[in-house]
Amino acid sequence: MQRALESVIxxxxxxxxxxxxxxxxxxxxxxxxxxxxxxxxxxxxxxMIANLMGGYDxxxxxxxxxxxxxxxxxxxxxxxxxxGVAVLFRLRKERRGSFASMFALSNTIFVGLPxxxxxxGEESLPYVLIYYIxxxxxxxxxxxxxxxxxxxxxxxxxxPSPLSAEGLRRVFSPPLVAFLxxxxxxxxxxxxxxxxxxxxxxxxxxxxxxxxxxIGIVISRVEWRKxxxxxxxxxxxxxxxxxxxxxxxxxxxxxxxAPLMKEVFFVQASMPAMTQTPILAEAYxxxxxxxxxxxxxxxxxxxxxxxxxxxxxxxxx
Numbered sequence: 001m002q003r004a005l006e007s008v009i010x011x012x013x014x015x016x017x018x019x020x021x022x023x024x025x026x027x028x029x030x031x032x033x034x035x036x037x038x039x040x041x042x043x044x045x046x047x048m049i050a051n052l053m054g055g056y057d058x059x060x061x062x063x064x065x066x067x068x069x070x071x072x073x074x075x076x077x078x079x080x081x082x083x084g085v086a087v088l089f090r091l092r093k094e095r096r097g098s099f100a101s102m103f104a105l106s107n108t109i110f111v112g113l114p115x116x117x118x119x120x121g122e123e124s125l126p127y128v129l130i131y132y133i134x135x136x137x138x139x140x141x142x143x144x145x146x147x148x149x150x151x152x153x154x155x156x157x158x159x160p161s162p163l164s165a166e167g168l169r170r171v172f173s174p175p176l177v178a179f180l181x182x183x184x185x186x187x188x189x190x191x192x193x194x195x196x197x198x199x200x201x202x203x204x205x206x207x208x209x210x211x212x213x214x215i216g217i218v219i220s221r222v223e224w225r226k227x228x229x230x231x232x233x234x235x236x237x238x239x240x241x242x243x244x245x246x247x248x249x250x251x252x253x254x255x256x257x258a259p260l261m262k263e264v265f266f267v268q269a270s271m272p273a274m275t276q277t278p279i280l281a282e283a284y285x286x287x288x289x290x291x292x293x294x295x296x297x298x299x300x301x302x303x304x305x306x307x308x309x310x311x312x313x314x315x316x317x
Contacts, residue, residue: 011118012303014209018216027217035214036110036275039207044109045178047204050197051125052182061183064126067261071134074248074269078104079142081247082239091232094153097146098281098291099232102273102298103239105139108132109175110215111299112271114208115306116264127264129179136176139274144284147277151285215299218275222296233294236273240298241305245269249316262317270309272298 021027082103086096106112108131116124185192192200248269252262278292 014212018213022220043206046200050200097150101143106271131268272302
């Protein structure tokens with residue numbers, strides 16, 4: 001338990017450093033976008049290749065497969081619950097897609113990945129990636145569809161198609177392509193040359209610190225004066241930090257999955273909302289301010305919920 005608390009303090013320290021540097025003006029308007037692109041397109045794919053191909057074989061990869069359907073089922077159930085809550089509490093129609101996305105889907109990369117790596121070490125990476133596959137697939141399909149539908153409601157247009165070429169392209173993001181490529185090479189018995197593996201190792205080492213700095217930048221830009229205790233936001237926080245983790249616990253407790261997989265899944269389910277939500281809301285003409293406030297608020301509150309999640313793990317599993 002002491003080790004877990006020390007790891008959480010490390011996470012908070014790195015986020016705090018990003019916040020402090022942002023407040024001092026070290027990062028311009030495009031710094032957050034640059035860091036996110038570096039993480040998603042360079043550091044994380046390199047980290048996946050170095051870690052998977054450096055420490056996993058076919059047997060280890062096959063042992064992870066039974067856990068894949070669970071995050072899909074839990075997030076779909078969470079999205080359905082969120083949609084029902086939106087109707088029951090009569091949330092504004094132009095916010096329901098963003099609400100459901102933030103309620104059911106979590107930030108598995110910029111927050112979830114580094115937090116799990118700090119808490120559990122590199123052994124957690126494959127389980128993080130399993131959850132990431134489900135989360136990313138659902139965000140860029142039903143998540144995008146809901147947000148685009150919000151924009152259509154605001155503009156008085158018909159809703160978009162649930163599947164689109166752009167959405168499918170986003171599903172196959174650089175981290176997922178790197179993961180699938182590494183799995184394919186492991187299955188085929190292919191080994192990459194030492195210089196390539198060594199380069200991936202060094203580039204991948206940027207993943208955690210850059211991700212934490214990015215979160216600090218996001219938090220530094222929260223406009224607190226716009227925060228209001230609206231019913232939408234209260235329901236969102238209950239869903240993100242209580243309902244979503246609870247659904248995950250109910251789904252995995254009866255299973256015989258590896259204890260570390262259960263713990264990683266629980267931490268992933270307890271993470272804040274996806275940082276891409278307000279970006280997509282803006283792109284599709286939805287309520288980007290609402291999505292931005294919801295995403296920022298869940299990110300800030302995750303600084304308190306991460307230690308709480310770690311305290312609960314030993315009682316849950």
